[in-house]
Amino acid sequence: MPPAAGPLKTTPLVRLFRDMGARLVDFAGWELPVQFSSVIEEHLAVRGAAGLFDVSHMGEIEIRGRAALELVQKVTCNDASRLGPGQAQYTVLTTESGTYVDDILVYRRGENEFLLVVNASNTDKDFAWIASWARGDVEVVNASARWAQLALQGPKAVTILQGLLGGPLDSLRPFRFLETEVNGTRSIVSRTGYTGEDGFEIYLPPQAAADLYQALLRAGGPHGLRPCGLGARDTLRLEARMLLYGNDVDETTTVLEAGLDGIVRPAKGPFIGSDSLKREKERGPARRLMGFEMIDPGVPRHGYPIRVGGEASGAVTSGTVGPSLKKSIGLAYFPARAALPGTRFAVNIRGRDALAIIVPTPFYRRPH
Amino acid sequence: MSQxxxxxxxxxxxTKEHEWLAVHGSIGTVGITHYAQSELGDIVYVEVPAAxxxxxxGEEFGTVESVKAVSEIFAPVSGEILEVNPALAAHPETINRDPYGDGWLLKIRLAEPKEIDALMSAAEYRKYIEEEAN
Structure with missing residues (x-):
C-alpha cells in the first residue's frame, strides 16, 4: 500500500531528533530518522555495545474480553494458548491461503488481555481485519496513538536499562515482559528486538517517551550507547535474517515459503489459513526464502531479478552490505528444488549478471 | 547541513551531479563532492570502468553505493580513463573520509579541454547546493 498523501505522521521525539541533527526521511508516511551519524557506526554500536531506536510508529492493537484468546487463536498461526501472562510470541496474521496479512508480536498481559504489535504501514488494515473476525465477548481497540515504543538493543542494554528500573532485569528471559515503572512511568519492558542482539523493547505513554529517550542516552553514554536510525535497524535485522513485511513477506507469500514452519501450529485447532497451510506442509512449499552471499562484486538490492539455472526466478527481497560481515548479503525466494545452501545463481545488478550462492542463515549469530 | x-x-x-574535477595540464582527476558523500552516507561499493x-x-559512467542507496556518477568531461583509484575496491569508505584527497575516483586524459568552461566554480557550486537543499 502506498503511504497516504498529506503531512507526515511524527512520533513524540521528532523535535528532539531535529535538534540532534538526525537525517529524517518519509518511512511509510512517518517522518523518522534514517541515521544520526553513520549507518555502519550505529550498526556496529548495537553489535558491540548498545543502540537506542525510536519505533513509536509501530502499531498497537489491544484485544480484551472472555473471547480474546479465541480471537487471537483464530487470526494467528502460532499457538497463543502457550503464552502465560507476561509472555510474548512472534506470529503471523494469516490469510485464508496462508499468506501474510502482517507479521506481529503478541503479548499476553492477562488471562483475557492481549496486546498485538504490528507494522506501522499495516496498522489500519490489521485492525479492520482482526475486528472483522471478533465474535462474542471481545473488544478490539486500535491503541496505536496511546503507545510510544523505544528499542534498546545490544550487549550493554541490560546494564543500561537496569539503572532506570526497580526490579532485576537479568532474570527476564527472552520473549518475557514486565509491566513496571521505568524512569518513573509505568511501562511494558519486553526482552525482544529486531537486531539479533540481546535487548529490550519498551512500550510507554507517548508523553513520557522523550524523557525516557534522553535518560537512556545519558545512562548509556558511558557504555557506548548510540542513537540509531532505521538504516541500522534494517542492516541489523537482515544480518539476523529477521523478515521485513512489504519486502520479504506480504499477502502473496506464505508463512511456510518464508521458512517459518516453527510458528505454524495447526495442532492448536483451526485458524484462518490452517487448511491451506496443512496442505502446503504435506506437499512442501513450491518455493523457499533463502539467504545468499554475493560471489562477484556488487550489492544486491530489493527488486533485482535473479536467475537460477538460467531461468528467471523472481527477485531479491532484501539486500545490503552487512556491516558486521563485510559481505554483500540478501534474501530471495527459490524454487524448492534449488533452495539449498551451495546453489549458485545470478543476481542481475543493473543489467549485469553477478554470481551469488545460497548460504545457511542467520548470516550473523551473536556470540554467547 | 552546514557548509x-x-x-x-x-x-x-x-558538476550539477556533484562530481569535482581537478585539472593538471591535460589530465583531470575526478571525485564526488563532500555534499555527495554526505548525502549518500557510508559508501560500501564503487563501480567504474577500467583504465x-x-x-x-555529462554521461553516466559508473556508480557509487552506500548502505542505503545507489548513485550514478557522471563524467564532468570527455576523455579516456587513465587510472582508477586502486584503494577504493578494498576501502570505499575512503570517499567519506577524504572526498578530495585519498577518495579520488579516477584520472582522465582530457579530450575536449573547452568542456571545463561549462563546469561550476566553487562559489557557484556552493550556491547551487544551497538552492538544491531548499
Missing amino acids: GDGIYPDDLKY GAPVVG
Missing part, C-alpha cells in the same frame, strides 16, 4: 570553508576547494570545478575506457562529458 564551512574548505568543504568545496576553490581550485576544483564542479582505457572512454567517458563522455
Whole structure:
C-alpha cells in the first residue's frame, strides 16, 4: 500500500531528533530518522555495545474480553494458548491461503488481555481485519496513538536499562515482559528486538517517551550507547535474517515459503489459513526464502531479478552490505528444488549478471 | 547541513551531479563532492570502468553505493580513463573520509579541454547546493 498523501505522521521525539541533527526521511508516511551519524557506526554500536531506536510508529492493537484468546487463536498461526501472562510470541496474521496479512508480536498481559504489535504501514488494515473476525465477548481497540515504543538493543542494554528500573532485569528471559515503572512511568519492558542482539523493547505513554529517550542516552553514554536510525535497524535485522513485511513477506507469500514452519501450529485447532497451510506442509512449499552471499562484486538490492539455472526466478527481497560481515548479503525466494545452501545463481545488478550462492542463515549469530 | 570553508576547494570545478574535477595540464582527476558523500552516507561499493575506457562529458559512467542507496556518477568531461583509484575496491569508505584527497575516483586524459568552461566554480557550486537543499 502506498503511504497516504498529506503531512507526515511524527512520533513524540521528532523535535528532539531535529535538534540532534538526525537525517529524517518519509518511512511509510512517518517522518523518522534514517541515521544520526553513520549507518555502519550505529550498526556496529548495537553489535558491540548498545543502540537506542525510536519505533513509536509501530502499531498497537489491544484485544480484551472472555473471547480474546479465541480471537487471537483464530487470526494467528502460532499457538497463543502457550503464552502465560507476561509472555510474548512472534506470529503471523494469516490469510485464508496462508499468506501474510502482517507479521506481529503478541503479548499476553492477562488471562483475557492481549496486546498485538504490528507494522506501522499495516496498522489500519490489521485492525479492520482482526475486528472483522471478533465474535462474542471481545473488544478490539486500535491503541496505536496511546503507545510510544523505544528499542534498546545490544550487549550493554541490560546494564543500561537496569539503572532506570526497580526490579532485576537479568532474570527476564527472552520473549518475557514486565509491566513496571521505568524512569518513573509505568511501562511494558519486553526482552525482544529486531537486531539479533540481546535487548529490550519498551512500550510507554507517548508523553513520557522523550524523557525516557534522553535518560537512556545519558545512562548509556558511558557504555557506548548510540542513537540509531532505521538504516541500522534494517542492516541489523537482515544480518539476523529477521523478515521485513512489504519486502520479504506480504499477502502473496506464505508463512511456510518464508521458512517459518516453527510458528505454524495447526495442532492448536483451526485458524484462518490452517487448511491451506496443512496442505502446503504435506506437499512442501513450491518455493523457499533463502539467504545468499554475493560471489562477484556488487550489492544486491530489493527488486533485482535473479536467475537460477538460467531461468528467471523472481527477485531479491532484501539486500545490503552487512556491516558486521563485510559481505554483500540478501534474501530471495527459490524454487524448492534449488533452495539449498551451495546453489549458485545470478543476481542481475543493473543489467549485469553477478554470481551469488545460497548460504545457511542467520548470516550473523551473536556470540554467547 | 552546514557548509564551512574548505568543504568545496576553490581550485576544483564542479558538476550539477556533484562530481569535482581537478585539472593538471591535460589530465583531470575526478571525485564526488563532500555534499555527495554526505548525502549518500557510508559508501560500501564503487563501480567504474577500467583504465582505457572512454567517458563522455555529462554521461553516466559508473556508480557509487552506500548502505542505503545507489548513485550514478557522471563524467564532468570527455576523455579516456587513465587510472582508477586502486584503494577504493578494498576501502570505499575512503570517499567519506577524504572526498578530495585519498577518495579520488579516477584520472582522465582530457579530450575536449573547452568542456571545463561549462563546469561550476566553487562559489557557484556552493550556491547551487544551497538552492538544491531548499
